[in-house]
Amino acid sequence: MKQSAVIMLFCFxxxxxxKNNNHITKIDLSGTWNYQLDSLDQGxxxxxxxxELSGQLQLPGSLASNGIGNSAGMNTPWTGQIVDSSFFKDPxxxxxxxxxxxxxxxxxxxxxxxxxxxWYQKEIEITESWNGQEIExxxxxxxxxxxxxxxxxxxxxxxxxxxxxxxxxxxxLKPGKNLLTVCVDNRVKDFDPGINSHSISDHTQTNWxxxxxxxxxxxxxxxxxxxxxxxxxxxxxxVQAGIKIKNNGEAGKVKLEINISGPSIPEKQMIDFDLKTGxxxxxxFVQMGENIKLWNEFHPEIYTMTVVLNGENIESDTLKTTxxxxxxxTFNRQILVNSNxxxxxxxxxxxxxxxxxxxxxxxxxxxxxxxxxxxxxxxHLRFHxxxxxEAAFAAADKAGFYLQxxxxxxxxxxxxxGSGKPFDKYLYDESxxxxxxxxxxxxxxxxxxGNEPGGSNYKAFxxxxxxxxxxxxxxxxxVSAAGWPDLEINDYLSNPNPRIQGWGxxxxxxxxxxxxxxxxxxxxxxSGFTQPxxxxxxxxxxxxxxxxxVEKYDGVVRARNFEIFRESLTxxxxxxxxxxxxxxxxxxxxxxxxxxxxAALRTEGFGGFxxxxxxxxxxxxxxxxxxxxxxxxxxxxxxxxxxxxxCNSTVPLVRMNKFIWLNNETLKVAVEVAHFGETTFxxxxxxxxxxxxxxxxxxxxxxNQSNIQNGKLSKLGEISVPLQFAEKPQKLVIExxxxxxxxxxxxxxxxxxxxxxxxxxxxxxxxxxNDNVKKHLENGGTVLLTLxxxxxxxxxxGAIKTGFSSIFWNTAWTGGxxxxxxxxxxxxxxxxxxxxxxxxxxxxxxWDAMNQGQAMNLAAIDxxxxxxxxxxxxxxxxxxxxxxxEVKVGxxxxxxxxxxLVSDLQKRPEAQQLLYSIQKYMVSTAFDPELEVGFDSxxxxx
Numbered sequence: 001m002k003q004s005a006v007i008m009l010f011c012f013x014x015x016x017x018x019k020n021n022n023h024i025t026k027i028d029l030s031g032t033w034n035y036q037l038d039s040l041d042q043g044x045x046x047x048x049x050x051x052e053l054s055g056q057l058q059l060p061g062s063l064a065s066n067g068i069g070n071s072a073g074m075n076t077p078w079t080g081q082i083v084d085s086s087f088f089k090d091p092x093x094x095x096x097x098x099x100x101x102x103x104x105x106x107x108x109x110x111x112x113x114x115x116x117x118x119w120y121q122k123e124i125e126i127t128e129s130w131n132g133q134e135i136e137x138x139x140x141x142x143x144x145x146x147x148x149x150x151x152x153x154x155x156x157x158x159x160x161x162x163x164x165x166x167x168x169x170x171x172x173l174k175p176g177k178n179l180l181t182v183c184v185d186n187r188v189k190d191f192d193p194g195i196n197s198h199s200i201s202d203h204t205q206t207n208w209x210x211x212x213x214x215x216x217x218x219x220x221x222x223x224x225x226x227x228x229x230x231x232x233x234x235x236x237x238x239v240q241a242g243i244k245i246k247n248n249g250e251a252g253k254v255k256l257e258i259n260i261s262g263p264s265i266p267e268k269q270m271i272d273f274d275l276k277t278g279x280x281x282x283x284x285f286v287q288m289g290e291n292i293k294l295w296n297e298f299h300p301e302i303y304t305m306t307v308v309l310n311g312e313n314i315e316s317d318t319l320k321t322t323x324x325x326x327x328x329x330t331f332n333r334q335i336l337v338n339s340n341x342x343x344x345x346x347x348x349x350x351x352x353x354x355x356x357x358x359x360x361x362x363x364x365x366x367x368x369x370x371x372x373x374x375x376x377x378x379x380h381l382r383f384h385x386x387x388x389x390e391a392a393f394a395a396a397d398k399a400g401f402y403l404q405x406x407x408x409x410x411x412x413x414x415x416x417x418g419s420g421k422p423f424d425k426y427l428y429d430e431s432x433x434x435x436x437x438x439x440x441x442x443x444x445x446x447x448x449x450g451n452e453p454g455g456s457n458y459k460a461f462x463x464x465x466x467x468x469x470x471x472x473x474x475x476x477x478x479v480s481a482a483g484w485p486d487l488e489i490n491d492y493l494s495n496p497n498p499r500i501q502g503w504g505x506x507x508x509x510x511x512x513x514x515x516x517x518x519x520x521x522x523x524x525x526x527s528g529f530t531q532p533x534x535x536x537x538x539x540x541x542x543x544x545x546x547x548x549x550v551e552k553y554d555g556v557v558r559a560r561n562f563e564i565f566r567e568s569l570t571x572x573x574x575x576x577x578x579x580x581x582x583x584x585x586x587x588x589x590x591x592x593x594x595x596x597x598x599a600a601l602r603t604e605g606f607g608g609f610x611x612x613x614x615x616x617x618x619x620x621x622x623x624x625x626x627x628x629x630x631x632x633x634x635x636x637x638x639x640x641x642x643x644x645x646x647c648n649s650t651v652p653l654v655r656m657n658k659f660i661w662l663n664n665e666t667l668k669v670a671v672e673v674a675h676f677g678e679t680t681f682x683x684x685x686x687x688x689x690x691x692x693x694x695x696x697x698x699x700x701x702x703x704n705q706s707n708i709q710n711g712k713l714s715k716l717g718e719i720s721v722p723l724q725f726a727e728k729p730q731k732l733v734i735e736x737x738x739x740x741x742x743x744x745x746x747x748x749x750x751x752x753x754x755x756x757x758x759x760x761x762x763x764x765x766x767x768x769x770n771d772n773v774k775k776h777l778e779n780g781g782t783v784l785l786t787l788x789x790x791x792x793x794x795x796x797x798g799a800i801k802t803g804f805s806s807i808f809w810n811t812a813w814t815g816g817x818x819x820x821x822x823x824x825x826x827x828x829x830x831x832x833x834x835x836x837x838x839x840x841x842x843x844x845x846x847w848d849a850m851n852q853g854q855a856m857n858l859a860a861i862d863x864x865x866x867x868x869x870x871x872x873x874x875x876x877x878x879x880x881x882x883x884x885x886e887v888k889v890g891x892x893x894x895x896x897x898x899x900x901l902v903s904d905l906q907k908r909p910e911a912q913q914l915l916y917s918i919q920k921y922m923v924s925t926a927f928d929p930e931l932e933v934g935f936d937s938x939x940x941x942x
């Protein structure tokens with residue numbers, strides 16, 4: 001009996017297992033695959049799909065993530081424009097061109113690189129139960145052309161850059177074992193999206209080869225639901241479901257059941273209809289009821305629609321999709337979500353993923369990215385010239401993020417639009433695929449063809465493209481392209497003019513040419529437009545490299561560019577200053593971003609901004625433009641809490657016509673608020689205070705109580721404070737609080753009347769070295785050499801473009817655009833600054849010095865000199881630069897200052913104050929330079 005029971009039990013489990021096996025509808029193909037590289041394009045001619053491939057790797061993954069490919073070298077066929085040719089010819093890069101020490105300064109360097117055809121192969125087993133089923137192969141994120149063979153028969157070719165490659169394998173697979181072969185090719189062929197497109201370029205994600213997302217085979221009933229498109233109508237509280245059904249059998253009657261679940265649950269819908277053979281399209285309207293929950297950045301409410309197909313003599317089929325009750329429109333130069341004005345606070349995602357070299361396909365990682373963006377006050381992400389995977393949309397839906405998605409193209413350098421090239425048609429095909437794959441996601445709010453187009457006919461071509469999609473699908477708003485052109489048909493505009501530094505402006509930009517203020521906005525720059533304007537790629541402010549970051553690159557790429565810069569800094573004797581350079585330049589970078597963002601927020605009727613970038617862009621010559629590194633991690637000089645004070649849904653703002661004041665003046669500050677939150681602030685009384693460097697409150701008060709309307713810029717009143725209390729030079733901070741939001745600004749007050757500096761009359765103030773200066777020094781005298789701007793020789797620094805702001809993008813990729821420097825690094829406790837309050841980094845009181853000064857190259861004067869005011873150089877050159885230094889010359893002492901402290905002093909209060917502080921230092925016992933140089937060293941300045 002016991003033996004019989006065991007046998008019966010065994011048979012039961014065997015039967016149960018077989019039953020389960022017969023009902024398997026999906027086979028996961030992730031794991032070990034065979035592979036072979038096809039660098040000579042022999043695979044098709046030699047029928048590699050009919051033989052066993054020799055190598056093994058893991059999919060999902062790329063060749064590089066499996067350690068497969070060639071080491072980078074001078075002959076590596078990079079994909080991407082190389083603007084700076086110095087690497088290939090300049091002597092200082094010669095050692096990095098050598099095998100075994102090959103390092104490029106342009107971008108993060110792949111450990112293994114392969115461009116061409118690569119073949120992937122796996123044996124799969126299909127059950128008898130799949131007979132009569134429709135069988136699909138799903139390949140998520142191929143890069144980027146794929147061809148598939150099953151048992152030596154070709155299933156087709158796909159080339160989408162942004163959507164899964166799905167193959168119908170019905171009729172090719174047989175019960176039992178089958179040989180599945182996929183050839184992936186990452187070369188640009190007939191369809192050229194542009195070599196700088198972040199969909200394919202080595203500048204950011206790397207031009208990888210592989211399949212990095214879900215890989216599976218799925219069996220579907222002969223009659224199956226192919227797709228559901230959901231079109232919300234929040235005005236009528238309903239949705240339209242466009243249901244695509246494929247019938248591989250005979251015509252007949254079927255029934256559709258539509259269920260919607262989520263924050264509210266409408267009634268189930270039952271639909272009967274006659275099914276024809278082939279493709280069927282059914283439109284169903286579902287009333288959502290009176291308690292619908294809308295999707296936006298504050299309440300990202302998600303619904304799920306489940307459609308069930310039943311009928312006589314057919315197998316039931318079910319398909320689900322998610323959607324949000326969301327409407328995005330434009331009116332009166334503003335973007336509206338659910339009829340409420342929004343201000344886009346965005347950054348770019350340029351496919352920067354250093355660990356893998358390709359974008360993640362899991363929602364966890366994308367959720368982390370959106371969480372970090374939200375912590376910095378953002379609500380918007382633009383995908384620059386690429387389309388993200390499904391996981392990014394799903395995570396953005398949950399996070400309440402507004403996405404601008406682009407059709408994987410930057411048609412400017414290697415190609416163009418509208419001239420009849422194959423990519424013109426590909427663009428339409430790719431956009432159709434993207435809308436079908438991701439169009440239901442409420443986060444998919446905006447679409448553009450791509451970035452900064454070129455060509456003689458691109459405007460007309462993009463006008464037709466935008467018109468096509470506006471007519472076909474109203475679930476999002478459309479713009480022709482990021483950057484330009486400003487077409488009348490666009491729903492909104494992406495324009496590069498509303499920012500404080502533009503391409504080519506160099507030292508003529510607002511931030512570098514005009515004395516510091518924050519009472520300007522972009523009203524004039526957008527006055528000619530009727531659509532909302534979103535400023536294109538604002539910021540681009542650089543910071544010095546964080547060499548501690550190098551060890552983080554333990555994936556498919558290495559920071560060889562950082563290694564080059566670190567070696568250069570070491571060779572120039574300043575490696576010990578690396579962290580100080582990072583933090584000081586970082587403070588200046590953050591100041592520049594604050595100025596850029598607040599100018600946008602101060603502009604009435606503005607659509608928003610797109611930063612370049614919240615995190616570093618490691619390509620195009622190495623553009624260290626982020627307050628975060630490429631891993632979305634903080635660098636240590638500004639926290640998300642600090643950043644979100646000036647970048648948020650609600651931001652208190654002030655307008656001051658200057659930041660440098662005298663104590664016989666009255667500080668006048670106009671207070672405003674950009675409020676794009678959930679609701680109006682009722683009966684709000686904004687508070688303000690002025691504090692000193694210790695945090696002690698000097699003055700405080702409240703503005704008149706008012707209702708602060710949501711969705712606009714509002715004027716709140718004026719703060720007026722006489723400054724006679726400031727008897728000593730000092731930096732003060734004015735802070736404005738509105739509800740839980742606050743923002744603050746530094747300003748400086750200098751006394752009009754200064755105590756005479758005893759002994760200052762014995763200091764010779766000169767702008768040139770001459771016999772009189774030489775004689776005075778030889779006699780033990782004291783000299784202040786303050787140089788007139790433009791007097792430095794090119795070798796001594798005259799060719800260095802010195803400005804207040806940080807470097808824009810980077811000098812390698814902009815043809816040497818200025819500024820070439822990253823602010824100052826000083827010791828604020830040094831006695832030379834006793835009457836010139838300063839931090840260790842550039843703040844607004846240094847604007848005059850940088851504007852009226854020029855960086856001296858100490859290597860050309862005397863490399864042993866240690867600066868009193870150091871200027872942080874471009875990381876490509878790492879020169880020891882200074883605005884001021886002190887030395888002995890014979891028995892005399894001299895301070896050399898390359899800031900003009902003589903000209904127009906009556907208009908330059910900060911120059912007056914700095915001169916006073918220097919003079920006070922020079923007559924004190926603290927003035928005792930250690931280094932002695934010859935007079936000839938001074939002559940080298942000119």
